[in-house]
Amino acid sequence: MVEIRFHGRGGQGGVTSAELTALAAIDEGKYAQAFPSFGPERRGAPVTAFVRVSSEAIRTREKVYEPNIVVVLDPSLLQIVNVEAGLRPGGIVILNTKKSLEEIRKETGITARLALVDASKIAIETMRVPITNTTMLGALVKATGVIAMDSLRGPIQHRFGPIADKNMKACARAFEETTVEG
Amino acid sequence: MGKRVGMEVSIAAAEAVGMADVDLIAAYPITPQTHVVEHLSELVADGHLDAEFVPVESEHSAMSTCVGSSAAGARTFTSTSSQGYALMAEICYIAAGLRLPIVMVVANRALSAPINIWNDHADMMMSRDTGWIQTIAENGQEVVDLIFHAFRVAEDHRVLLPFIINMDGFTLSHVIEPIILPDKEEVARYLPPFKPALRLDPKHPVTIGPVGMPDVYTEAKKVHDEVLKASKDVIVEAWKELGDQFGRYYKPVETYKTEDAENLLFTMGSISETAMTAIDAMRESGKKVGLVHLRLWRPFPSDEIYEAMKGAKAIAIVDRALTLNGVCGPVCAEIKSTLYDRKFHPYIKNYIAGLGGRDVTVDNFVEMMDKLAESAGRGDPMGYEIVGVKE
Numbered sequence: 001m002v003e004i005r006f007h008g009r010g011g012q013g014g015v016t017s018a019e020l021t022a023l024a025a026i027d028e029g030k031y032a033q034a035f036p037s038f039g040p041e042r043r044g045a046p047v048t049a050f051v052r053v054s055s056e057a058i059r060t061r062e063k064v065y066e067p068n069i070v071v072v073l074d075p076s077l078l079q080i081v082n083v084e085a086g087l088r089p090g091g092i093v094i095l096n097t098k099k100s101l102e103e104i105r106k107e108t109g110i111t112a113r114l115a116l117v118d119a120s121k122i123a124i125e126t127m128r129v130p131i132t133n134t135t136m137l138g139a140l141v142k143a144t145g146v147i148a149m150d151s152l153r154g155p156i157q158h159r160f161g162p163i164a165d166k167n168m169k170a171c172a173r174a175f176e177e178t179t180v181e182g
Numbered sequence: 183m184g185k186r187v188g189m190e191v192s193i194a195a196a197e198a199v200g201m202a203d204v205d206l207i208a209a210y211p212i213t214p215q216t217h218v219v220e221h222l223s224e225l226v227a228d229g230h231l232d233a234e235f236v237p238v239e240s241e242h243s244a245m246s247t248c249v250g251s252s253a254a255g256a257r258t259f260t261s262t263s264s265q266g267y268a269l270m271a272e273i274c275y276i277a278a279g280l281r282l283p284i285v286m287v288v289a290n291r292a293l294s295a296p297i298n299i300w301n302d303h304a305d306m307m308m309s310r311d312t313g314w315i316q317t318i319a320e321n322g323q324e325v326v327d328l329i330f331h332a333f334r335v336a337e338d339h340r341v342l343l344p345f346i347i348n349m350d351g352f353t354l355s356h357v358i359e360p361i362i363l364p365d366k367e368e369v370a371r372y373l374p375p376f377k378p379a380l381r382l383d384p385k386h387p388v389t390i391g392p393v394g395m396p397d398v399y400t401e402a403k404k405v406h407d408e409v410l411k412a413s414k415d416v417i418v419e420a421w422k423e424l425g426d427q428f429g430r431y432y433k434p435v436e437t438y439k440t441e442d443a444e445n446l447l448f449t450m451g452s453i454s455e456t457a458m459t460a461i462d463a464m465r466e467s468g469k470k471v472g473l474v475h476l477r478l479w480r481p482f483p484s485d486e487i488y489e490a491m492k493g494a495k496a497i498a499i500v501d502r503a504l505t506l507n508g509v510c511g512p513v514c515a516e517i518k519s520t521l522y523d524r525k526f527h528p529y530i531k532n533y534i535a536g537l538g539g540r541d542v543t544v545d546n547f548v549e550m551m552d553k554l555a556e557s558a559g560r561g562d563p564m565g566y567e568i569v570g571v572k573e
Binding site for chain 2: 023026038061155
């Protein structure tokens, strides 16, 4: 079983990222769960959402405490949230940042393997909004392969309708531009 | 043969209500029930569901509308939670006393104060004695299946009682997971059209809901009690037929790895799946433990509880609500009475866990079972303990 934790800010679509990941995995015939860290929704406040993906039926409903993968939608969260908390050995942190690997290591002290992408820039250029949920899914696919790019198309189409193509474009561009630490 | 989809459980619940070909929905939105009602409202507004959607101004009015609707012979649904459920409670007793087969999904949530929108079973226990049939789901698939089952049983002329499906708020209602949604035709095969035994009809006037003077009130209550008790056979029969048709079988009380278990864990609702994972972990480390989990809350399945628990050395019973300063939690009290009546007196420890959305983890269950074994060994007083209190 793979466990994923998404960090975002209210309004950026972190919960949607988690949902789309689970829907894509379920479309692949796998078992999956997606759920937010439940609470009153406040725009701009730090939000977490969780995903489990497994080849077998999932029989737990506790929160994800020890993720294999952490995805951070907003660079400013790095200063206020320990995004690496509970990460399993061999896990990976996927960041939306314009900074280099060296800068991130120095500034955040994250020791885990990293994958980096300037998702904010991609989202603005592709969709004209700084909403990085679908963009970061491209990075997730590139860095982990937990779901396939093709499996996202259906859920994104269903969720975004007329703006699905833009979202898929941002997602695909992030896949190309994500650098994954070896 | 239906289709496997990824879907939020609340949306699946609304889809199931739609597939049950409901005639009227009256509801007031309240967290965490909101998505159920929103989606039903959409289904009606978009023309996918030919039903009346009555957007009432309160839960009291929601249930009042349901009473009128059901008495007029319409298949009727509502949904609520917590504070809204409390406001609705007055009419819930009336719906049951009038034997109206209304079906309701309750997204279980804590009661204020302090204000808390998260999951526990305080609302479910508050309404324990309203005289409705009550089941509780462990996952999204069960929510869907239990909705079809509820209409079928409630409307059966041997029963004619309102029916609640309890669904843990957030921890179930807001989770996206794989669910098999049957075709509408399949549901129609399982669930025949509603044929009311008696209905309000100006051409054939009847009186529903007159005063019950002291000379008949006791008898009316006795009948209600007997009918609720007897509904268990119909509930089990309808589950058997659901299983035969859809391949998913349900029982009033379920067991997991209890065959040779010395100590048992008891749970109800969505934490039961986490409890199974905990049992697996404990089994791997050689502990002889098993899980008894409840699906039917009213009528209370005493015989099945006894059968599942007899022979156990010690039992940990998890309650998701607190009976403030009572002997123990509400479910534990029920189980203790059941076992006492049957002259079976194991060591029982009651854990109150997961209040107001506090997470209940695999580690919590392992710790409960370890403490149970130690306490039973020492012969500690039984009583109840609130799990994970920060002191």
